Amino acid sequence: MKRVRNRDAGNLIGEREEFYGSHFSGTIERDAWGTGMLEGPELTDYRDAFKGGPVYVVRSYATPIAWTPATGPLSWTVPTTTYSPTTTQHQHTVRYAVRRAAVAARVAVLV
Secondary structure: OEEOOHHHHHHHHHOOOOEEOOOEEEEEEOOOOOOOOOOHHHHHHHHHHHHHOOEEEEEEOOEEEEEEEOOOOOOOEOOOOOOOHHHHHHHHHHHHHHHHHHHHHOOOOEO
């Protein structure tokens, strides 16, 4: 797993590569082991994502802020809930990376 500066994580997110930064990470997970502050319908969507196999999850602190299947076509879910200023910056990085990846791959994005 690569250690990166948070501002450099976007390229790794777009490629679904594992990384960790300062309270910011992207990993391939096999179950919904930690949900942080995620709640309501977004929590249900997150848990349901694992029914199809491993999921690439981007977290800010312990909260999933974006996810897509670990393999196959990109199908990103990026909840709109906001948290702290730091997490908001992480969310901006994710949204930018997801949009760049979508343009490159010409896939649907759920943002």
